[in-house]
Amino acid sequence: CxxxxxxxxxxxxxxxxxxxxxxxxxxxxxxxxxxxxxxxxxxxxxxxxxxxxxxxxxHVVRLAADHALAARLAAGLQGLPGVLVEPPQSNMVFVDLVDQAKSRAPELLAFLKQNGVLATGLYRLRFVTHLDVDAPGVDHAVAVMRDFFKRQA
Structure with missing residues (x-):
């Protein structure tokens, strides 16, 4: 309590x-x-x-939009190889890298940054939606993640 x-x-x-x-x-x-x-x-x-x-x-009324965008991001990341997505409870999406993805974590983070996507962490990534993130931004993040794993397949 x-x-x-x-x-x-x-x-x-x-x-x-x-x-x-x-x-x-x-x-x-x-x-x-x-x-x-x-x-x-x-x-x-x-x-x-x-x-x-x-x-x-x-801005309080628009927090629900951040949460919806986090859910959209989580749904888009589901099913990627070596990626375990924790169901979001707020505007944060946590992604655990496992198997081959874990060994390529530094490369993934560099690829994300190079493509304008900011995630923190190394083997447990954190993505955050907020006032300056919109649906096209979330879709871009998903596309970049998919592109990375497609290139690695």
Missing amino acids: FDSVSVCLSKGLGAPVGSVLCGSAEFIGRARRIRKMAGGGMRQAGILAAAGSYALDH
Whole structure:
């Protein structure tokens, strides 16, 4: 059981920076103290707060689109040789490389990058859909992955 939650405003919501931390008054008091002890804090942060507020007001409704694009990506990657796709639960798609694909992981990552697709990890890749990813971008990522494995067959 958790009694706190942290929501990042910059990832799926597209704000330039920022997170919201929620919890009991005691928990928030401790968090503020630790933040100050660690040197965290900003002056004149109003413009950044405004961007976070805008993201909350205008981008929350579109998070479902990110999740749908992640499902589209996962479906497109299913069945590739040496690729195990974890069913997405959010806007992130995790792909495990096994067998021959695992031994070619560095080559795959370089091929993806060369073709404009960013994935993190080595043997467990992470793809993320967000505000700047659209359906053609997802389809491109799938096509690049298929092309890589077709060339290796």
